[in-house]
Amino acid sequence: MDAHTFRDWLARDPGPVLVPVGALEQHGPHLPMGTDAFLSTAIAGSVARRTGGLVAQPFTYGYKSQQKSGGGDHLPGTTSLDAAALIHLTRSVTVSLFRQGVRRIVFVNGHFENYQFLYEGIDLALDGLGIRSGDDRSVLLLSYWDYVSDDTLRKVYPDGFPGWAIEHGGVLETSLMLHLRPSLVGLDRAVDHPPADLPRFDRLPVVPERTPESGCLSAPAGSDAVKGRLLFDQVVEDLSTDIRVEFGLETSNHTEKA
Amino acid sequence: MDAHTFRDWLARDPGPVLVPVGALEQHGPHLPMGTDAFLSTAIAGSVARRTGGLVAQPFTYGYKSQQKSGGGDHLPGTTSLDAAALIHLTRSVTVSLFRQGVRRIVFVNGHFENYQFLYEGIDLALDGLGIRSGDDRSVLLLSYWDYVSDDTLRKVYPDGFPGWAIEHGGVLETSLMLHLRPSLVGLDRAVDHPPADLPRFDRLPVVPERTPESGCLSAPAGSDAVKGRLLFDQVVEDLSTDIRVEFGLETSNHTEKA
Amino acid sequence: MDAHTFRDWLARDPGPVLVPVGALEQHGPHLPMGTDAFLSTAIAGSVARRTGGLVAQPFTYGYKSQQKSGGGDHLPGTTSLDAAALIHLTRSVTVSLFRQGVRRIVFVNGHFENYQFLYEGIDLALDGLGIRSGDDRSVLLLSYWDYVSDDTLRKVYPDGFPGWAIEHGGVLETSLMLHLRPSLVGLDRAVDHPPADLPRFDRLPVVPERTPESGCLSAPAGSDAVKGRLLFDQVVEDLSTDIRVEFGLETSNHTEKA
Amino acid sequence: MDAHTFRDWLARDPGPVLVPVGALEQHGPHLPMGTDAFLSTAIAGSVARRTGGLVAQPFTYGYKSQQKSGGGDHLPGTTSLDAAALIHLTRSVTVSLFRQGVRRIVFVNGHFENYQFLYEGIDLALDGLGIRSGDDRSVLLLSYWDYVSDDTLRKVYPDGFPGWAIEHGGVLETSLMLHLRPSLVGLDRAVDHPPADLPRFDRLPVVPERTPESGCLSAPAGSDAVKGRLLFDQVVEDLSTDIRVEFGLETSNHTEKA
């Protein structure tokens, strides 16, 4: 989208600007390293269509992979930001969007470890701009998996849900990719292994042996495109509803893309 | 403890230095604002006695309270650090302890929002000191509630566990305080109300009305000292075991305190 | 590309990892806001194919647009990073790539204002890693237009080259886009106007009237896909040659993409 | 104190919030490492009772010990913050207290090296909040020994006062501890030696031999609880008077504690 069209869009007091946030992180032998940015961008795109929103450029790098949620930052294929980088990036983009006249921003997070640093970046931005409770400008921050309903969980994990922490390269991400872009998934390369049994603490420096060979914390066995579609549709639906309610937007089929 | 005694202790290649991490945060009308530091210090103290460790000065302030886990940073009684403060504090203390010859550090976190910033501070410290996998110096980081076992949960929450996120000023913290320091708990001031029904996103700036009047995300109804003792003993036991195994320490009844 | 394939690639002591750097910046009514990232990514991709290299995720946001080179940061459609964000981002990504075993990195810059901050980020990364002259690891940094030869310039600007500073939304960028992705160019929306006559100083805060209505510093009149192809092919050819010579790589038709 | 009681206190337009600032620093063989935080907290507590104030959580860590005032940061038993940590900590806590509606803050410093970094943290906080001369919100910053009167000095040091710089683990701190908490003082472990004869410059890196074996810069010989009480009472009295005058508070015997 060109800037003049964007200005026209802004002038209509429109839906939100959605900022997809990802990572460049190993996701085992069967998923691309850019999976997190790909999924959050796809979800943001679909939500934008339902809320009259626009998708901004994604954050293509994310915070350090931690062993308990992503296998660890020591694995080749994982290129990470430190806290200062991610906080400053988030703060800059938030400030810059508000300065242009945007009033509603939604950060759609797709990488577990990012969340608190996104929160800080947004909070610093609001503080610098003097935006306080009651202002008509605001930001929503969420990780898309928090929108997976219990009902969906039961369908996707018929044998019981192992917990989000070890859902790295597992059934959720693999199924979503099989639904959205099957050509990027190498299911034949996937390794089957029991879920990683990681301790309740983080140890630094990391003990590399604790991460399964594959780099995944749980195996993708049982993933399929049907589950992916179920996950995708339910998350997009519920997130779109929340955004419309939260921002007082009318239902919209308006499609716009950055 | 004086510094010369500390040097003697260090020279014996001892157990870990435990750093309790808390916050100064409203915890409703029935718990003191310093609850998080109090609890993490009590747990650290008991673990130190079982692992030949020492308790360092606690971190008395913590990261901003977030609405979904602590009611929000807008509530009087909550005095918070931003990310830069907590990261620098953690990095400085970690570097400084290792420089003195300490080889094992355990951060015992008692405030939900702190975790990622403690992680970053530790990681920056190790990076600056050139400590990599295989080094005989290392750090463990944990939040004490991650040590509550399923069995304990069932006993403490006979009607079902509502999730850690809204355990702020609720049964866990209140029971622990009733066990450890009942005189600081004003159970008669506690308010009973249903658990807060918070959205799946964070909205900034915060919508203050979403936090219950009391400031607690779940009510302390059903708390008692017996549950507190059960929680405390089980967490201390399991955490002590993990530390001894992780650091290759012998069982010890050695008592030392900073 | 998945992480295991990436590890195999790394193990062959391969060509460089190319990091395209762009911006999200207004480019007048006829070019998309993501033009800079699009062009640097396209050039990096073609260079990667000729040097056995890989393209990493692009930097999708860039430093503040300055009036003398990009129209100014006050224009809607321009979402920018401050220096701290861009420096930390660059430093983090550089450190993280070297830690994985990468030995040759090339930053391909597509946004004028970025250059010095990329330089600082790289320099801080090398300093932190202890990489000094003589090390077998190194980084190249360049802006792609510095590779346009005098001969090409004469062909693209038969009436004389107005200077890179005001080449914003002008003949260079428009022709390249017409060659690479004509569907994203709205030539019918382009405005014709004389080159902006900007002072020799920067004034802050900006005097908005000094930027032409269109947001471009020179008009795209005279752009066409043939010029775009000429520019693209010559830049890719010369840059590929420099990279091969600089890193001692053999000529390669090896194609790989991140 | 719980947060609801704190809100009631705040609503009465009360005395100051006092923030004690200490360090975790070696103080020779006879004093605990936490001496500085202990003393500033005790003084703040007594002043709070006389001014209708409240004592906040102390800062338990302080700036690097310098050889000329604390023996040096190389000594085991000294765990220190760098400037960034202490400045950010001070700024965060100051901002956060003012945001809650506090109008009067007093930092009671007990560690020589902290002062300038506390000053910067407070100044940054006021700047960020837009608090300028004439505002009804303000901060006092002081080191408690600056309140020791000439008369007291003559009584405590009958043979002449050696200067504050080398009062580390000496008569002042030891006497105060003997008055306030004699059980923490190991006078039998104290070493007698002449005052350290340190140069007029700081040399970095430190020449360790310049610090006396004991870690003290002057010996505690001559310390006793009577001197401690004299020091304590005079400092508390004069500081309380200053605070009441400065903030226009009435004399108060109001006792409140955090």
Added chain:
Amino acid sequence: MDAHTFRDWLARDPGPVLVPVGALEQHGPHLPMGTDAFLSTAIAGSVARRTGGLVAQPFTYGYKSQQKSGGGDHLPGTTSLDAAALIHLTRSVTVSLFRQGVRRIVFVNGHFENYQFLYEGIDLALDGLGIRSGDDRSVLLLSYWDYVSDDTLRKVYPDGFPGWAIEHGGVLETSLMLHLRPSLVGLDRAVDHPPADLPRFDRLPVVPERTPESGCLSAPAGSDAVKGRLLFDQVVEDLSTDIRVEFGLETSNHTEKA
């Protein structure tokens, strides 16, 4: 100038405060290391006399010398600042001048590599002070060589101008020094060599051999005081005109110096 005289000057709503910016950088065997600060201070002084302005203390250190514009930061005789130092320095001085009531500031840059970091420092200062377009306070930023006219260039470089990038220790700087302070120029020590043939990229870490032995990127052969005077007078004249026009100042012969 004393502060009371400065206050009187300020009260007259006067011309600009000019801040000369230099570097401490090797300039070959024939020019002093402080050349950049010397030249920018001399130009600022002469401009101040023509615009009713005042010259503030110069910035005596500058950003890292880059190989393509200054020979490189590895050369002894070059003492440099990193980005954080120069940005913070610029921001602090800008904020502090505006706080005193100054309304017009001009940064006169004399070191190529500084420019973007000065820009960022100024922008952060304005942002912190809430100065936006339309405010009567503003800053001009410029590098003095951008004021050399085409006509002057033709006279100074009769054989063709080699480009500013390699004008380090060359004809421009040497001629200016011969005009302004010949006693500091050791023309007999100057080395004659062809202009450096540097690549179109920056390589880090630097390949030291690419910088000519002399440290200059082009030889000073052909420098003389007449050219220096021509350059100086023309730059001062044009810059003074720009400042008067930009700030709406009357022509002035008012002489004042800090």
Added chain:
Amino acid sequence: MDAHTFRDWLARDPGPVLVPVGALEQHGPHLPMGTDAFLSTAIAGSVARRTGGLVAQPFTYGYKSQQKSGGGDHLPGTTSLDAAALIHLTRSVTVSLFRQGVRRIVFVNGHFENYQFLYEGIDLALDGLGIRSGDDRSVLLLSYWDYVSDDTLRKVYPDGFPGWAIEHGGVLETSLMLHLRPSLVGLDRAVDHPPADLPRFDRLPVVPERTPESGCLSAPAGSDAVKGRLLFDQVVEDLSTDIRVEFGLETSNHTEKA
């Protein structure tokens, strides 16, 4: 001095590089705003001649003036740095000097408020370079007035010394300027008033009325060039001796200047 001469000087394993540190600060109606940098540079120059040292460019700006030692940062004529700027400046310059092969650095401070920030900058530099106790590279940091002997004090202040804190624009600085550069002193403009009676605390924001009209904390009455010479010669002599002893240098009359 040119860089090639500097390299020859370095190769002789010479005396120290002295970095004078000042401020741009109001000093009443009778002294120039640049007094602090002027005095530290003069002292450094004279010491350099006696120790075979070199004087680097001075730091022309210093930390915020505090009311108790400099009248306060609110006074026009005072242009200050914040902590981050001064710390980064000091760190950068220290690192950069050591990287060139310098082995001995002396910071000669002339502005009270700077000291702790210089200390931090130096400490960070040494830490980054891995310079620890025992290294043959080191830094001395001092404020020149700490070298004034008791004997000199008695002669300069026959009626008793009022303390360094309020020596701002008073007898010390005025006498030194009368000795070194009488033409810059406007003794006829000096105001006579009793020493400022400042409280034992710092209050922020400042109460402007507490600073005497003149901006001086004590009056310059009684200043003369003879006292200035006495002060200058004694300080230079003692500081030179310390430097020679500390660095193991032979007595030298070697004169060199940057």
